[in-house]
Amino acid sequence: MTPDKLVDILNTPIPGKTRRPVSIDVKDVTISFKASGKGVFTAVKDINLSIGKGEIVCIIGHSGCGKSTLMNAISGMVKPSQGEVIVDGNRVTGPGPDRGIVFQNYSLLPWLTVYKNVYEAVDAVMPGKSAKEKAELVAENLKMVNLYQHKDKLPGQLSGGMKQRTAIARAFAINPSVLLLDEPFGALDALTKASMHIELLKLWNLDHRSKTIVMVTHDIEEAIFLSDRVVVMSDGPAATIREIVDINLPRPRNKKDIVHLPEYMDVHDRLLNLLIKNFSIEDEGVEYQP
Numbered sequence: 001m002t003p004d005k006l007v008d009i010l011n012t013p014i015p016g017k018t019r020r021p022v023s024i025d026v027k028d029v030t031i032s033f034k035a036s037g038k039g040v041f042t043a044v045k046d047i048n049l050s051i052g053k054g055e056i057v058c059i060i061g062h063s064g065c066g067k068s069t070l071m072n073a074i075s076g077m078v079k080p081s082q083g084e085v086i087v088d089g090n091r092v093t094g095p096g097p098d099r100g101i102v103f104q105n106y107s108l109l110p111w112l113t114v115y116k117n118v119y120e121a122v123d124a125v126m127p128g129k130s131a132k133e134k135a136e137l138v139a140e141n142l143k144m145v146n147l148y149q150h151k152d153k154l155p156g157q158l159s160g161g162m163k164q165r166t167a168i169a170r171a172f173a174i175n176p177s178v179l180l181l182d183e184p185f186g187a188l189d190a191l192t193k194a195s196m197h198i199e200l201l202k203l204w205n206l207d208h209r210s211k212t213i214v215m216v217t218h219d220i221e222e223a224i225f226l227s228d229r230v231v232v233m234s235d236g237p238a239a240t241i242r243e244i245v246d247i248n249l250p251r252p253r254n255k256k257d258i259v260h261l262p263e264y265m266d267v268h269d270r271l272l273n274l275l276i277k278n279f280s281i282e283d284e285g286v287e288y289q290p
């Protein structure tokens with residue numbers, strides 16, 4: 001074998017594997033909950049997933065298959081019944097400031113203003129910073145999500161999208177090495193969603209793409225636009241990883257342009273086929289009845 005051939009082989013990514021230093025290692029994780037009657041309900045089973053430092057990975061799958069459960073195990077909010085999760089070399093035993101989380105249900109403190117919701121998180125994670133530095137950080141992140149003019153409102157006075165943007169500003173402000181996003185843009189309109197994608201990628205670029213981002217989404221286009229890899233889960237109970245799809249589209253990606261690339265169409269097709277069983281309805285013989 002020629003040296004050139006060997007270099008080619010070494011540079012070829014192995015599907016489902018990563019060549020970067022490992023950031024998140026989910027090892028043989030099974031998560032079961034107490035069922036309402038007797039016994040247990042196993043949500044996810046034997047999950048193995050290695051995510052490289054600075055990788056963006058999206059998790060997709062049908063509703064109820066266990067995406068949030070898996071995310072909660074990485075965040076430390078749920079303890080695996082079997083197996084373990086390692087983040088940056090440390091076994092996860094609970095939530096920590098190294099992992100910023102945005103949930104689908106906002107999780108803002110209702111008695112604190114938008115500003116205070118972000119400030120309190122920054123204060124807790126960065127006690128060494130001066131009050132001025134913390135205030136600047138909060139202002140910068142609220143401006144990023146276009147909420148600075150609403151900073152004195154309470155969560156109860158915000159729309160769903162505004163609440164979600166506050167939660168996003170809070171997660172970005174604490175600048176964690178791992179960002180865990182559970183359907184963070186689900187409540188946003190298409191235009192705001194598109195601008196949040198750009199902000200997310202800007203944040204990632206700002207740190208020389210060293211921040212690891214794991215995101216749950218139902219949106220195939222969003223997953224392709226953002227990800228290095230898309231993890232497709234099988235249906236539950238006892239859901240596993242069905243397939244990991246590599247997204248080998250060049251970066252920076254332009255939303256308008258990438259959709260015309262053959263690689264985009266291939267990967268979109270692959271994900272649709274993995275997720276959707278019926279692409280049309282059988283309507284033969286059905287007649288219109290006024």
Ligand SMILES: Nc1ncnc2c1ncn2[C@@H]1O[C@H](COP(=O)(O)OP(=O)(O)OP(=O)(O)O)[C@@H](O)[C@H]1O
Binds near residue numbers: 043062
């Ligand atoms: N604390 C819990 N106790 C009992 N069952 C739970 C608990 N949390 C999750 N489950 C169950 O585990 C399964 C997976 O739930 P999970 O929320 O992880 O799904 P999901 O894929 O994130 O769903 P969605 O896309 O609808 O948000 C579901 O059947 C759910 O009812």
